[in-house]
Every structure is written in structure tokens, then in C-alpha cells.
Amino acid sequence: MGLGLRQGQALAEARAMHPAIDVVEENPVADKALLEGIADWCDRYTPLVALDGGDGLFLDITGCTHLFGGEQALLDDILLRLFRMGFKVQGAISGSPGLSWAACRFGTGGVIAEGAAKETLEDMPVACLRIGAEAAAALNKLGLKRVRDLFSLPRAPLAQRFGSHILLRLDQALGHQEEPISPRRPVGVLSVERRLAEAVQAEEDILELTARIARSLCFGLESRGAGGRFFELVLFRVDGRVFRIAAGASRPLRDARKIAGLFTERLKAVHDELDAGFGFELLRLNVLHHDPFEVLQGSIASKQEDEASLPDLIDRVSARLGEGMVQSFRFRESHVPERAVVQVPALSHISDAGNDEAPVTMTRAERPLRLLPRPEPMEAFAAIVPDGPPSRFRWRRVLHDVARAEGPERVSPEWWLDDVAEERDYFRLEVASGHRFWVYRQGRYRMDHRPTWHMHGIFA
Amino acid sequence: MAGHATAQERLFALRETIARLEGKTPMLVAEEQRERGKNPAVLTSRRVSLGIADVDAALEGGLPLDGMTEVRTSMMRDAGAGSGLVLALAALIQKQTGASALLWISDRVSNGEAGLPYPVGLAQYGVQVEHFLHAAPRTLEDALWLAETAAASGALAATILEIRGNPSSFGLSESRRLSLRAKAARRPILLLRHAGEEEASSALFRFHAASAPASERVLHTGAMLGGSIGFPVFRLILEKSRNPAPLSLLLEWNSHDRQFSHARRSEPSRLSTHAATHPGTRFPVSVDGPDRTPAVGRLLAFDRAS
Numbered sequence A: 001m002g003l004g005l006r007q008g009q010a011l012a013e014a015r016a017m018h019p020a021i022d023v024v025e026e027n028p029v030a031d032k033a034l035l036e037g038i039a040d041w042c043d044r045y046t047p048l049v050a051l052d053g054g055d056g057l058f059l060d061i062t063g064c065t066h067l068f069g070g071e072q073a074l075l076d077d078i079l080l081r082l083f084r085m086g087f088k089v090q091g092a093i094s095g096s097p098g099l100s101w102a103a104c105r106f107g108t109g110g111v112i113a114e115g116a117a118k119e120t121l122e123d124m125p126v127a128c129l130r131i132g133a134e135a136a137a138a139l140n141k142l143g144l145k146r147v148r149d150l151f152s153l154p155r156a157p158l159a160q161r162f163g164s165h166i167l168l169r170l171d172q173a174l175g176h177q178e179e180p181i182s183p184r185r186p187v188g189v190l191s192v193e194r195r196l197a198e199a200v201q202a203e204e205d206i207l208e209l210t211a212r213i214a215r216s217l218c219f220g221l222e223s224r225g226a227g228g229r230f231f232e233l234v235l236f237r238v239d240g241r242v243f244r245i246a247a248g249a250s251r252p253l254r255d256a257r258k259i260a261g262l263f264t265e266r267l268k269a270v271h272d273e274l275d276a277g278f279g280f281e282l283l284r285l286n287v288l289h290h291d292p293f294e295v296l297q298g299s300i301a302s303k304q305e306d307e308a309s310l311p312d313l314i315d316r317v318s319a320r321l322g323e324g325m326v327q328s329f330r331f332r333e334s335h336v337p338e339r340a341v342v343q344v345p346a347l348s349h350i351s352d353a354g355n356d357e358a359p360v361t362m363t364r365a366e367r368p369l370r371l372l373p374r375p376e377p378m379e380a381f382a383a384i385v386p387d388g389p390p391s392r393f394r395w396r397r398v399l400h401d402v403a404r405a406e407g408p409e410r411v412s413p414e415w416w417l418d419d420v421a422e423e424r425d426y427f428r429l430e431v432a433s434g435h436r437f438w439v440y441r442q443g444r445y446r447m448d449h450r451p452t453w454h455m456h457g458i459f460a
Numbered sequence B: 001m002a003g004h005a006t007a008q009e010r011l012f013a014l015r016e017t018i019a020r021l022e023g024k025t026p027m028l029v030a031e032e033q034r035e036r037g038k039n040p041a042v043l044t045s046r047r048v049s050l051g052i053a054d055v056d057a058a059l060e061g062g063l064p065l066d067g068m069t070e071v072r073t074s075m076m077r078d079a080g081a082g083s084g085l086v087l088a089l090a091a092l093i094q095k096q097t098g099a100s101a102l103l104w105i106s107d108r109v110s111n112g113e114a115g116l117p118y119p120v121g122l123a124q125y126g127v128q129v130e131h132f133l134h135a136a137p138r139t140l141e142d143a144l145w146l147a148e149t150a151a152a153s154g155a156l157a158a159t160i161l162e163i164r165g166n167p168s169s170f171g172l173s174e175s176r177r178l179s180l181r182a183k184a185a186r187r188p189i190l191l192l193r194h195a196g197e198e199e200a201s202s203a204l205f206r207f208h209a210a211s212a213p214a215s216e217r218v219l220h221t222g223a224m225l226g227g228s229i230g231f232p233v234f235r236l237i238l239e240k241s242r243n244p245a246p247l248s249l250l251l252e253w254n255s256h257d258r259q260f261s262h263a264r265r266s267e268p269s270r271l272s273t274h275a276a277t278h279p280g281t282r283f284p285v286s287v288d289g290p291d292r293t294p295a296v297g298r299l300l301a302f303d304r305a306s
Helices: A011-017 A028-042 A071-085 A097-106 A114-122 A133-141 A147-151 A155-162 A165-174 A203-224 A256-269 A302-321 B002-021 B026-038 B053-058 B076-097 B108-114 B119-125 B140-153 B172-185 B270-274
Strands: A049-052 A056-059 A190-200 A226-237 A242-253 A280-292 A326-331 A341-345 A370-381 A392-395 A398-411 A424-431 A436-442 A452-458 B068-072 B102-105 B132-135 B158-164 B189-194 B205-212 B233-240 B247-254 B259-262
Touching (some): A056 A097, A097 A165, A133 A155, A147 A165, A155 A165, A203 A226, A203 A256, A242 A256, A242 A280, A242 A302, A256 A302, A302 A326, A302 B132, A370 B076, A370 B108, B076 B108, B076 B158, B076 B205, B076 B233, B076 B247, B102 B140, B108 B158, B140 B172
Parallel strands (some): B068 B205, B102 B132
Antiparallel strands (some): A190 A280, A326 A341, A326 B132, A370 A452, A398 A424, B247 B259
């Protein structure tokens, strides 16, 4: 800030110093989005990236530095790339997040050697310990301006007077106390990536590369005896934008071709959103979740093949049209028709043993082929009071004459779930034109109350 | 109507010509069909027999497993009959091929109109529901892609595609595409068209289905229980086939034995003639009336006219 302005300065003061200053209102949402974008971009260095307030990022680079030629080279690379994108960034690498934070904001940054924590902190103001402005001001009032001043003080009175968090922060900065950072995204169980000398744009190239890197993923899966269920393909565009494409499989996968196949449909589905621009320079394939993999004995009989290809079909369809597109169902123990069956995405349930079990409460009374999404009110005429079928009814503006009727079948509400509903008396009706319907009367005839009639399903 | 009749006649004439070109006289065709009906061993393995001699003869051995078969209803209110026939065919396919997976691709509007397939009811109807899958794609394009992928995968016993009316985006080329997929994968596609017109398509056969009064329940003595609603009956017309004359018949689906039979003529039911013991007030059938019944009560004042 060559103008002598600083963060937190009053606008009036700044205007007094520089009348020609251009004022732009703060937009915290956009700032946050930008920081998230940079954090996404930083994923290329390590999967453990955490946000720090509104203007900082923590990267846990444990075990990553050798990939980039050492700590100094890594830091230089990050800073240079961000500088080229137009950001002025201060960075530091040290043994603890607290020390790096202090070195970035109150020092000169850079790589801080293992044993140099104390010397680095000594001359910094106490605010560098992330203790908040109030605590820093209280310390300043007592003449404790530098971190050095705290070193010589006995710990117990300090904690008593200012609270224990000052000591905690001090210990964290010195590395005596472990401080975990919480990454923004779940870390993949396994992850492979490919850096490209020349950026790729075409979908076929992306898929080809995905298949190739998936092959190296398979070794990792094999050594764990597992197969991946949820995969994430991360595409880093040249200009720093990051695309994440997730795909699920209905059963554990360990075949590179099939893993890439998941993304074939997925890429077609997200085609419009995936703007390749000048191309992607880095591809990463993460396994977000894996399950034990059972090796199927290959068989000459074609039946085995058939059974294996049903999950394949579901994977393809789910990748293209969404995970909830193909629905399977589960029977449940309930007499209320709409509660006896619950729909579940086939993707997550087809690999289970399948629903071989018969309906739990298999009723002898006949159920319709098609059940309306919700019972529709209808008018019933000349119903036999108190518990007979109607002799005529009007549904969807069409009058039907009942020729034959069967019933009633009483379905009582499940009082342990909801206590408001009245019991239903179901009837199968056949009308003069030969159509068969499933209707019910809700409630009973009382002096001041007439029950309502509802259409609920259609028979063959 | 006259135009329609002449068109039919010309069609018959053309069919006869084709039969002659193939070296068969129409008489021979009919005879051959009769032969096949008598001798089920002639049936090729790629057909699923319906178990009714004249239907199987008209279908040249049965329902084709490597092609598309269409079931059409004239009105949405016949959705029950259409769905029933398609599911009965699917149950037959399951029974005779041993495969069990079914995919029902439904149309969202039809779902609202006629309801969703209900697995408990399907199980009672004779369909194996262990691997019954259901999908309701947003657009017809998605539905067609899904049907194509499903048929081509070969993982399903049958794919059921439900559409409504005669959408322009499902024309001859799309139906040709579907039936080619079905042929290549040797897996059947059953097309269920609600409230649709006859239309040129690549389906090998087309049925027209309508509801008919159900047969009565059979008691263990063999007598029929009057007034009961037993197995469903469909009024079927085989509209499209190699057979020159459309075949029309009443078929009953026995969901216990999973087989078709000719509908037995049922007695007029007791309920329909005598209605109830206490029938209450019989309103006359309203004709040209308002859509809703007027509110019952005393009219005290008219609404303002001006």
C-alpha cells in the first residue's frame, strides 16, 4: 500500500488523505467465492486445503513437497502462479499452522526451519498469536507488546489472568501443541492424477486419460481388496478454474474401463456446464468411497453375464440421467397401501441381495396394478349406508355406474404414526364399461358428518 | 368411412400380392398358420407363446422376443387394460425365458393420470418383482435413450416404454431405431401407448386393448360366484400383423397360473340388475349437464344478472 492506507481504516480518514480515491463496496459473498475458487485451485498441491477466515488458506503439505522439488520450490511455485493470476499473496511454510499464520501476516513469510520457531516469533507483536484484538490490547496495556515478553512470564498466572487460550495459541504457534486443520472437502481414499504438458480440450481425450489414470488406481484398490463406489474426476483448467464431476457405481468397481465408462455418460450429461476454454492441464481421479470387492468367478454360462450387466446398465443410466432416475423399491410392514412400498434409488440397492422377500404383509385382498400418486376425491352417490359400495360415482367429471363391487376391506390408520386419519373402507368396483377401480370411503357416517370418498387405484 | 374401407381393401390386396411374390397363396398362408397353431413344436425359440392357438397363429408363433410390440388404448381411461395387457405379456416373458428383470419407463403425465405401477399389485398379478425397476424421465428424448440403452444392454427380460398419444418426436425413425436395438440385443421392448391413434411404426405387432367386464370368481366346486370380480378380461384387437384380417377376441388373464385363456361368458350380475337391497335414490343419468352436480339446498335468491 504505497498510499499509506491500511486495513480497517475509516473511510473518512482515507478520503481525507486521498480525495480522489475510488470506493468500492465490500461484497463478502463474491470475496468468499473467489477464495473458494483459489482453494479449489490449490487442490493441485494437496487435497488438504482449509479456509482461514475471509482472506487466508491453510494447506497441509505433509508428504507432498518432494513432488514439487522441495519446500522452497513449492512455495515459490504457488506464489509465482498466484502472482501471475493477479493476486498479491504472502506465503509461509513452517511446522505449525499458527507459526505460518504469524509469519504471513506479521513477518516476511518464506520457509521457516524446524528449530527456528522461537526466534521467528520473538520479535512479532502479540497479535500474531491469533488471540483476538481484545486480548492483544489487554496484553499491550500491561506492556507485553512482543511475543518475547510472554516467554519469560510464568504460565500459571498468565492463564489465570488472560484465560488459557493465550497459552494454547502460544503452544500451537511453537508447535508444542498439535493443531489440525479441517479440510474443505472430504479427502479421497485413493487418488491419482496426471499433469499434462499440453492442455486437453476434447471430451474423448479426457476420457482416454481418465481410463489411463484409472488403471493405476486399480492397483491401489486391489491392494486393499476393495472396489470403488463413488468416484470424482477433478479437472483443473489452465486459467485456474476447477471442475468436479462425481459419478457413482451400483457395485464396487475395479476395472479401469468401467470406471472411465461411468464418466462417459456423466460427461455427456454435464456437457453444457463443462466449458473447456483453453483446456485442462491437470486431471485427478479420486475414490471417495470404496467397498469390499468380491471377485466373481467367470463362467461360460451367459446367465452370469446377464446378472453382471444389470448393475452396468443402472450405472450408465444413473450417470447420464441422475442417480435417482432408476428406482427400485422395498416392501415395508404396513397395511396402508401407499406405505407398504417405498421407492429407493436402484443405484444404491441393486447390489444388495435384491428384494427376494415377498411383501412383508402379504395381503389376500387384491391390490391394484397402478396406484395414484395421491388418493383423489370423488363423489359417490347412493352408497349403501353404512358400509356398502356406491352404486354410482363421479370421478374426474365422468359419471360411472357401478356394475359389481367387492368389499369392504377395512384399513385402519397407524395410530402410532399419525393420529388424525380415519379408517378407510376399500372397495373394488367394476363399472358398466368394464373398467375396474379401487376406491375407499374415509370415516363413517355420523349424524353431523358425511364420509368422503376417494379414488386410489386402477385394476387391469 | 368409405375411404377407410377402400384403404383396408387395398391393403389386403397388397398383402396378397406380397404373399404371392413370396411363393405362397393366401390360402396357403392361412393353412400354414392353422398347421402351426396345431403343432407348437414348430415354434421358434425366439417367440413367447400366449397359449391361445389362434393368437399364436396370428403372431406367427407368439410374441417376438427380438422386436418391439405395441399395445395401444384409445382413451386414457383404458390405461388399466393397457397396463394389464403389457404386464401380462411381461409376466409370460418372465415365465418362459427365466429372466426376471423388468424396467418400466413411464411417462410423467400418465403417472399422474393413471398412477404409478404398484409392486404389491404387480406381484399379485403374476409379475416377478424382485428386479422390477421404474424410471420416469423428464423428456421423451431421455425416455427413448433409456429404452434404447436398456434394450441394448441385454440385462432385462423386457423393457416397457410408456408414452401418451402420438408425439411427433416419436416417429417412424425413432421406432425403427428402437426395434433395431431390440433385434440386435434379442430383447423385447413393449410399447404402451395411451390414448393414441394408429400410426405407422416399426413394431412387429400392435394390439388394441380395452376393458371388458371381468370374469367371475370360480369356487372350488367349479361354480361361478355371481357378482364377484374375478380375473381381468381384455377386449383385444390385433391391429397390426402379417395376418390380413384384424383378429378380435376377449382374453382373460389368470394371474395365479400366469396364462391367458378365452374369456368365459359371465352371467349378468346380480348387482347390476337389482342393484342393492336398499338402492336409495336413483338419479337419472345426466346428459349435457354442468360438470359438477349442483349443490343441494333451497334457492333463496338468484345471482345478480347484470
